[in-house]
Amino acid sequence: MLGFVACLTTPVLADTLTDVAGRTVELDLPAKRVLLGEGRQVHVLAALKGDDTFKNIVGWRDDLIIKDPDSYAGYLEKFPEISSLPRFGYIPQGKFDLESAIKLAPDVLTMNIESKAAIDESGLEQKAEAAGIKLVYVDFRSDPERNSNASIEILGKLFGAEEKAKEFVAFRNEQIALVTDRLAQAKDLKRPTVFIEQAPGIWGGIECCRTFGPYNFGEMIDMSGGHNIGADVLTTTFGTLNPEQLIVANPDMVMVTGSNWAADSDVNAFVPVGRGADPELNKARLKGLMERSPFAMLPAVENGKVYAVWHQFYGVPYDFVPIQQFAKWFQPDLFKDLDPEQSFRTFHERFLPIAYKPGYFASLDEAANK
Numbered sequence: 001m002l003g004f005v006a007c008l009t010t011p012v013l014a015d016t017l018t019d020v021a022g023r024t025v026e027l028d029l030p031a032k033r034v035l036l037g038e039g040r041q042v043h044v045l046a047a048l049k050g051d052d053t054f055k056n057i058v059g060w061r062d063d064l065i066i067k068d069p070d071s072y073a074g075y076l077e078k079f080p081e082i083s084s085l086p087r088f089g090y091i092p093q094g095k096f097d098l099e100s101a102i103k104l105a106p107d108v109l110t111m112n113i114e115s116k117a118a119i120d121e122s123g124l125e126q127k128a129e130a131a132g133i134k135l136v137y138v139d140f141r142s143d144p145e146r147n148s149n150a151s152i153e154i155l156g157k158l159f160g161a162e163e164k165a166k167e168f169v170a171f172r173n174e175q176i177a178l179v180t181d182r183l184a185q186a187k188d189l190k191r192p193t194v195f196i197e198q199a200p201g202i203w204g205g206i207e208c209c210r211t212f213g214p215y216n217f218g219e220m221i222d223m224s225g226g227h228n229i230g231a232d233v234l235t236t237t238f239g240t241l242n243p244e245q246l247i248v249a250n251p252d253m254v255m256v257t258g259s260n261w262a263a264d265s266d267v268n269a270f271v272p273v274g275r276g277a278d279p280e281l282n283k284a285r286l287k288g289l290m291e292r293s294p295f296a297m298l299p300a301v302e303n304g305k306v307y308a309v310w311h312q313f314y315g316v317p318y319d320f321v322p323i324q325q326f327a328k329w330f331q332p333d334l335f336k337d338l339d340p341e342q343s344f345r346t347f348h349e350r351f352l353p354i355a356y357k358p359g360y361f362a363s364l365d366e367a368a369n370k
Contacts (some may be wrong), residue, residue, distance in 0.1 A: 017157050020113055020147045021137040027107060030160030032056055035101055037091065037111035039064030041138070042075060043316040044152060047168050047351040048161040054079050056159065058104045059086035061096075066263045068312050070275040074354040092118035102131045108158065112315075113139040113147070141315045142237050143215050145223075148172070148317040168317075168351060175320035175343055176223070179327045182334060183225050192252035192330050194226040198238065199311055200289050201269030202261045208292065209241040216314050217257065217322070224326035225334070226253070243294040253329070254300050256289060257311035258282075258362075271308040277359030282308060286362050308362040318347070325361055329368055 015029040036042065039060040046053045053075075064072045065087070076082060086104060089095020092115055101109070109128060111119065116137060119125055125135050136158060138151035149169045156165025183189065196217050198210040212218035213234030221228040229249045233241060241249075258271030271285040272278070286308050290301045300306065307329055313322045324340035341358060348356035 017136070017154060019137040019154055020139045020151055021116055023135075023137065025134050025136055027134045029157060030056075031107045031158050033058045033104070033106045033108075034158070035088070035104065035106040035109045035133075036060035037088075037109055037115065038315075039072075040068060040312065040315055041110060041112075041155070043071070043312075043318065044140070044155055044168075045159065046075070046353055047347075048152075048156055048159055048164045050351075050353045053353060054082055054085070057085065058106050059088060059101065061090060062087040063090070067261060068259060068274065069263060070260050070277065070359075071312070074275055074357075078354050091115050091122075091124065096124075098124065098127060098131075101128075102133070106133055108134050108136055110136050110138060110155070110158070112141060113137045114142050140317055141216060144314075144317065144319060145215075145219055148319070152317055164351075171347065171350070172317055172320050175347075176323055178338065179225070179323050179335070180223055183223075183327075183331070186225075186331075186334060189225065189331070191225060191227040193229050193249065194221050194253045194255060194330070195229050195241075195246060195249065195251040196221065196255040196257065196309075198257055199259075199261075199270065200256050200292075201258070201267060201271065201285065202265045204267045208243050208294065209246050211239060211241055213237055213239055217309070220319055220323050221255075221326060221330075224323050224330055226326060226330040247294050247297065250298065251300055253305045253307065254290070254295065254298065255307045255309060256286065257314065258285070258308045259311040271362055273308050273310045273360055273362050274312065275359060276357035277362075279359065279362065282359070282362035283364065286364055290364070304364045304366060306364040307368070310360040313360075318344070321347075321360065329363070329365070332368070 014026040016024055016026050018024050034056050035058055040063055138154055139147035140151055152168050153165050156162045196211055211230040213236045214231040215237040218228040218230050229251055258273045260272040260274050261270050271282050273282050290306055295301050309322050313319055321340050321344045324338055324343055327335045328338055345356045
């Protein structure tokens, strides 16, 4: 009889979380073995786990190494063992080796939401699940203002760092509110029109003008007291204006996104802003990009209203930093006391296991550089 009663005991149920795709995922939490579908998710994970950032990581996509080598160098210095961490390619480009991933026996594969269509089409989710690997989607890029906080909390739950995730979310919200609350109270606010070009100078043969619609950097511009002209034409996160549209729009300010893309570039004309970047090289590259058509004929360029921002802000929830910097560029009188560099330094000191190094912005605006 006792043996029969033992057989009736309630089985242990898996935990659940809901990802940004609205999927309910059953798995044991915290996860013990995680494969990062984007290496740049480390920017979030490091804020949650500190010195234990790589404790449960069994492999990662190679994008941090290729597209953000300055940040990778900082983490490599702190965590030299990551040099031998297995690397994978990008799923939508068909460069992800599922068989090699299965051999690492991960519990979870974390993916950015923009990969979902390719994953659905390839049937990768079903193949991974058959091997005992759960997929969890986060989003810091397609619609970051909607999904970033939820994605931080998802990763916090996944890695057993829920309290740290709450602290991260609170800090991010507070820092953004330093801008948005003041703008909401400002009277007769004149918003400069802004064009932001996405990642110019990486590859030859690609002309102007890739940009952002009402999301991501486009939304950051509007949140910071400017007006993103890309949103007048585009309804998607990313898109392209033609040069004639840019000339007609005649923006008050021109911005570009940049990073150290030396490992991925055939022309090396990009602005290499980022951790520890050379300010003089940044300015020289920025000036060179403005010699292209149609920028050379824009009054904003002639007047020096030209700026560069670290491209990688577009995919991590450190967006409070560019929001603050944009506010100083767009509304300098209203935000004289705001110090975005100190905000980012404080974030490093409070959350990150690597030291802060400046270099994330550049400007040809002499007044802004003082």
